[in-house]
Amino acid sequence: MLRTLARLAAEAPRPAFNIHANPYKAQKIWPPDFAKLSQKHQFRLERRYRRRAKLKWARPRWTKMVKLAQLGSVISLAVVLGYGILFMDWGREETPFKGV
Known part of the structure; x- marks a missing residue:
């Protein structure tokens, strides 16, 4: 227990998160431009969003x-x-x- 507290106290504080210096960039731009998408792809995205929202708020x-x-x-x-x-x-x- 004391060793853990000593190790945590010795660690340097992490810098604040910076979205512009993020090494893990998003692969797709979100939200997509629905005017450029086909009807089928729009429906897929809407269906996926509805399903995820339902799971999130369940x-x-x-x-x-x-x-x-x-x-x-x-x-x-x-x-x-x-x-x-x-x-x-x-x-x-x-x-x-x-x-x-």
């Missing part, structure tokens, strides 16, 4: 929790209605489900 944990909350609320409503109809004492002798 929230599987949130979706799962919302579904569980909805299921819990439906089940609790069914339990309350079932109890109210079948077992609750309404103060009357005859109930619609007395035979049940």
